[in-house]
Amino acid sequence: MDYSDLQDSLAGSKLEALLAFCDSNYLDQLTHGDFPRWRQHLSKFPAINVADYDFSETVRFGHADGIDAETSDILKQLLLDMLPWRKGPFEVLGIFIDSEWRSNLKWARVNNQIASLAGKKVLDVGCGNGYYGFRMLAHEPEQVIGIDPHLAYVAQFWALKQFVPHLPLAVLPCSLEQVTEPLRGFDTVFSMGVIYHRRSPIDHLKQCYQCLVPGGQLVLETLYVDGPAGYSLIPAKKYARMSNVWFIPSIGTLEQWLFRCGFSNIEVIDESMTTSDEQRKTAWMPFESFEDAIDKTEPTKTIEGSPAPKRVVILATSS
Numbered sequence: 503m504d505y506s507d508l509q510d511s512l513a514g515s516k517l518e519a520l521l522a523f524c525d526s527n528y529l530d531q532l533t534h535g536d537f538p539r540w541r542q543h544l545s546k547f548p549a550i551n552v553a554d555y556d557f558s559e560t561v562r563f564g565h566a567d568g569i570d571a572e573t574s575d576i577l578k579q580l581l582l583d584m585l586p587w588r589k590g591p592f593e594v595l596g597i598f599i600d601s602e603w604r605s606n607l608k609w610a611r612v613n614n615q616i617a618s619l620a621g622k623k624v625l626d627v628g629c630g631n632g633y634y635g636f637r638m639l640a641h642e643p644e645q646v647i648g649i650d651p652h653l654a655y656v657a658q659f660w661a662l663k664q665f666v667p668h669l670p671l672a673v674l675p676c677s678l679e680q681v682t683e684p685l686r687g688f689d690t691v692f693s694m695g696v697i698y699h700r701r702s703p704i705d706h707l708k709q710c711y712q713c714l715v716p717g718g719q720l721v722l723e724t725l726y727v728d729g730p731a732g733y734s735l736i737p738a739k740k741y742a743r744m745s746n747v748w749f750i751p752s753i754g755t756l757e758q759w760l761f762r763c764g765f766s767n768i769e770v771i772d773e774s775m776t777t778s779d780e781q782r783k784t785a786w787m788p789f790e791s792f793e794d795a796i797d798k799t800e801p802t803k804t805i806e807g808s809p810a811p812k813r814v815v816i817l818a819t820s821s
């Protein structure tokens with residue numbers, strides 16, 4: 503987990519407050535989520551820098567011929583030890599990580615419709631293992647910073663990033679709520695797949711706003727339900743097997759929330775239904791997945807009887 507490039511770029515900038523989350527004292531006191539064990543695990547990876555990478559569709563680092571068979575077996579096992587791989591796909595020196603989500607499909611719904619990231623500072627809130635951050639690098643941004651409190655995903659990111667240490671992408675192990683200072687320093691903020699996990703979705707949008715420069719762009723991607731403006735589904739207990747889903751708003755409700763938080767130019771750019779083509783069990787995520795969350799006799803419903811997952815992407819501008 504080498505944060506030195508990021509630390510250099512944050513020092514003296516509007517984003518300086520983020521230095522707190524890559525400080526060695528901060529990292530050392532993160533003892534939950536098996537983080538000390540994951541950090542030790544990272545030190546077992548073979549030290550290989552790859553010059554050849556490709557971040558279109560499958561995020562690929564090097565080729566199979568860049569590694570001998572014995573080291574490849576060791577590397578594969580080290581990566582498998584980090585199960586579950588939820589976001590991807592990745593290919594590491596010929597090893598294909600077939601993640602639960604084909605995240606390339608979500609990125610295709612977003613990529614060509616957002617403001618250019620070229621030369622920009624970008625924040626990816628709830629970035630998971632950083633799949634989208636790697637994809638964002640194709641835009642040649644100045645810096646991409648992901649944040650995520652789930653430390654096993656942060657460790658997955660560093661397991662991959664070590665192959666391309668010089669690229670301007672880092673993931674910090676923290677939540678958006680920990681970023682208490684209004685940074686007003688990112689040109690684009692992504693919040694994808696996060697807001698329905700928040701007990702206070704309006705505070706989440708306000709916090710995203712506070713991270714953006716005036717005129718910056720929020721890319722909000724979330725589950726939604728059909729219904730009038732003002733309506734939101736509040737699952738009685740679980741939604742699609744998940745117990746950490748609090749609000750699933752209608753699109754009109756999302757637009758009202760964004761407006762009330764000070765955003766303008768609110769634009770829906772995509773609506774889709776999740777399918778088993780996009781989310782499924784694989785060797786790299788062998789646990790329950792989409793098919794176990796959907797009613798087998800009535801596929802328009804989840805197993806709890808709620809509407810099956812639909813997702814929307816909305817763009818909005820801060821002032």
Ligand SMILES: C[S@@+](CC[C@H](N)C(=O)[O-])C[C@H]1O[C@@H](n2cnc3c(N)ncnc32)[C@H](O)[C@@H]1O
Pocket residue numbers: 589605627628629630649650651652655676677678679693694695696699
């Ligand atoms: C459903 S996943 C979405 C991952 C990815 N952004 C995507 O769209 O595929 C939700 C992610 O948000 C993270 N998360 C949850 N609460 C968060 C918070 N308060 N701040 C930052 N990330 C959060 C979770 O740890 C998880 O990695």
